[in-house]
Amino acid sequence: MNSVKGNIVILSQPIRTGKTTSLMNVVSRENSDQIYDGIICPDIAGTRKLLFIAERRVVDLEIPKSEDSIAVGRFFFDKKVFEDANKYLANLSLNVNDIIIDEVGKLELNNEGFHIGVSSLVSKFSNESASGNLILVVRDTLLSQVVDKYNLHSALICTVDEYFGANDTSVDSEVSGLILCGGQSSRMGRDKAFIEYHAVPQYQYLRDIFHIIGLQSLISCRANQTTLFSDNDELLIDDEKFVDAGPMSGLLSAFNKNENHSFLLIGCDYPLLTIKHLAILLSFKDFAYPAICFVRKSNPDILEPLVTLYHYSCREKLSEFYNSGNHSLNKFLSTINTLKIVVSDDTFLKSFDSPDDFNSFKAHFS
Numbered sequence: 294m295n296s297v298k299g300n301i302v303i304l305s306q307p308i309r310t311g312k313t314t315s316l317m318n319v320v321s322r323e324n325s326d327q328i329y330d331g332i333i334c335p336d337i338a339g340t341r342k343l344l345f346i347a348e349r350r351v352v353d354l355e356i357p358k359s360e361d362s363i364a365v366g367r368f369f370f371d372k373k374v375f376e377d378a379n380k381y382l383a384n385l386s387l388n389v390n391d392i393i394i395d396e397v398g399k400l401e402l403n404n405e406g407f408h409i410g411v412s413s414l415v416s417k418f419s420n421e422s423a424s425g426n427l428i429l430v431v432r433d434t435l436l437s438q439v440v441d442k443y444n445l446h447s448a449l450i451c452t453v454d455e456y457f458g459a460n461d462t463s464v465d466s467e468v469s470g471l472i473l474c475g476g477q478s479s480r481m482g483r484d485k486a487f488i489e490y491h492a493v494p495q496y497q498y499l500r501d502i503f504h505i506i507g508l509q510s511l512i513s514c515r516a517n518q519t520t521l522f523s524d525n526d527e528l529l530i531d532d533e534k535f536v537d538a539g540p541m542s543g544l545l546s547a548f549n550k551n552e553n554h555s556f557l558l559i560g561c562d563y564p565l566l567t568i569k570h571l572a573i574l575l576s577f578k579d580f581a582y583p584a585i586c587f588v589r590k591s592n593p594d595i596l597e598p599l600v601t602l603y604h605y606s607c608r609e610k611l612s613e614f615y616n617s618g619n620h621s622l623n624k625f626l627s628t629i630n631t632l633k634i635v636v637s638d639d640t641f642l643k644s645f646d647s648p649d650d651f652n653s654f655k656a657h658f659s
Contacts, residue, residue, distance in 0.1 A: 299423045301415065301448040303440070304456060305431045312430055315453040315461035316395055320346050321580035322460065323606075323630055330385055331393035331428070332378050332407070337576045338569065342634075343374055345381060346393065349582070350593070351634045352377075365400060375406055382410025387423035396430035397439050415443050428456070463579040466604060470503035470510035471556040472496050473543050473599065474518065475531055480646045481562075484521070486514075490564035490645075490654055499559055500527070502568055506575065508557065513543030538620040540599060545615060548608045560599035564654060565641040573634060574602040582632040583607035589639040596631065597642050598622035 306312060313335050320329045330347040334354060341355035354374050356362055362369035385392055392414060400406025411429065418427045429448075431439045440446060453461055474486035474496050481488070486496040493501075496512055503510040511529040512522055515536075522528055532546040540560070547556050557574060559566065570587075577585045586601040588594075599622070603611075607629055614625050636642070645651060 298425055299418070301418050301427045301429065301445055302456060303429050303431050303436065303445065303448050303450045304453050305433050305436045305450055306452045308432050308434075312453050313395055314463070315457065316393060316430070317344075317580050318461045318463050319457050320344075320393070321464075321582045321632070323581065323583070328389045329391050329393060330389045331391075331395075332382065332410075333393060333395040335576075338572045341368070341370070343378060345378075347389075349630060349632045351632065353635075353637070363400070363405060370406075378407055379409040379413075382407065383413040385414065387417060387421060387425075390425035391428050392425065393428045394430065396432065397443075398432060398435055402435070402438055402442055411443065415445070464581045464604075464606075466555045466578050467553065468508055468555045468557055468575065468578050468602070469547075469551065470499070470508040471529070471543065471547050471558045472499045472503075472510060472512050473540050473558060473560045474512055474514045474522075475543055476540075476561075481648065481651070484518075485645070486512075486561045487521070488645075488651060490651075490658075495561050495564060496522070498564075499561065499566075502566075502571065503557075506568060506571060511547060513547065535615070538615065539622075541611075541615060541620050541622050541625075544603060544622070545611060548603075548605070548611065552608060553605055555602065555604045557602050558599065560644060562644045562646060563600060563641070564645055565643060565658075566600065567641065570600070570641055574600075577632060578602060578604075580632075581606060583610065583629045584626055584631040586626060586631055586633060587636055587639070587642060588633045589642065590635050590637045591639070593633070593635060596623055596626045596633065598626055599644070600642060601626070 313333060316333050317335055333344045335342055342351050343354040344351050352374055354370050356369055356371045358369045361372055363372050394407055394411055397411055401408045401411055414427050487494040491498045500510045512527050513529045516530050519528060529547055531542045532549055535542040535545040544558055574585050583604050583606050584601055587597045610629055645654060
């Protein structure tokens with residue numbers, strides 16, 4: 294059905310039937326012949342987020358109740374995010390395959406939420422030629438009201454499966470935790486993997502977290518570190534082919550020995566990480582993004598490569614990047630279709646690299 298272009302399409306089906314998940318499966322796939330834009334609102338680790346599709350940028354939509362929030366039932370959403378989304382939608386080019394708005398509902402019926410963006414794009418598609426379709430996601434109980442409000446009586450109406458076909462299925466991804474312990478720890482003056490922030494060596498703390506969330510964990514280290522760790526069966530020694538490449542050595546070695554695995558890679562010097570943060574990354578594991586990482590709202594152009602989920606689909610590109618003489622995981626993430634999760638409170642992304650950092654942790658968190 295999506296071979297028909299320049300139309301307005303309504304994807305309508307009951308609530309909790311996987312509409313948003315199917316859309317995430319579609320837009321996360323890397324396909325030069327299919328270019329999507331617009332917005333999707335997935336529920337990630339229990340809270341509603343907003344994805345700007347082409348920018349691959351995820352922000353918090355659901356927030357605590359405040360003067361900056363708007364209420365929908367028992368939920369509260371960020372007014373500023375709605376403003377940003379409306380500007381984004383209103384300025385979109387029609388030279389993409391499809392523009393998606395997930396979803397059009399009660400807020401829009403009251404001229405709130407994404408109403409400005411929806412109205413702008415409906416007008417454009419009614420008066421201009423377009424390369425693709427405008428796709429509006431509407432729950433079945435609100436379908437007739439949305440059709441009447443935006444005069445969509447000529448729109449095509451179907452389900453997600455009918456429109457996208459087999460492209461809306463998830464990607465199976467077996468994920469393992471990868472704890473990077475191979476650094477020299479020169480600034481700290483002692484091996485950071487064995488510093489006790491939480492009453493146990495940090496590598497054990499991270500290993501325990503991975504166990505709680507059901508992931509097998511691997512400890513990435515140098516060959517001369519093996520006698521330091523008690524759990525030799527969990528050790529992943531840097532492959533000789535990839536030595537002296539910093540953190541990339543550990544990830545390349547992991548992919549080389551487990552080529553069908555994805556890896557939730559964590560540096561051993563992030564003691565403020567919690568299960569909640571890792572759960573956010575893991576929520577995206579079955580989509581086809583090659584990597585999922587955090588970025589700071591205060592500095593969104595800097596990606597955090599050592600708290601990142603690397604999907605197995607990026608394995609070949611990572612190898613090519615390394616063979617070209619590049620050893621920076623940060624730069625690698627910027628060359629692929631990395632999904633960027635924007636966080637306002639970025640305290641947990643602080644790496645503890647010096648004795649002063651350790652002393653500060655003990656002073657404030659012990």
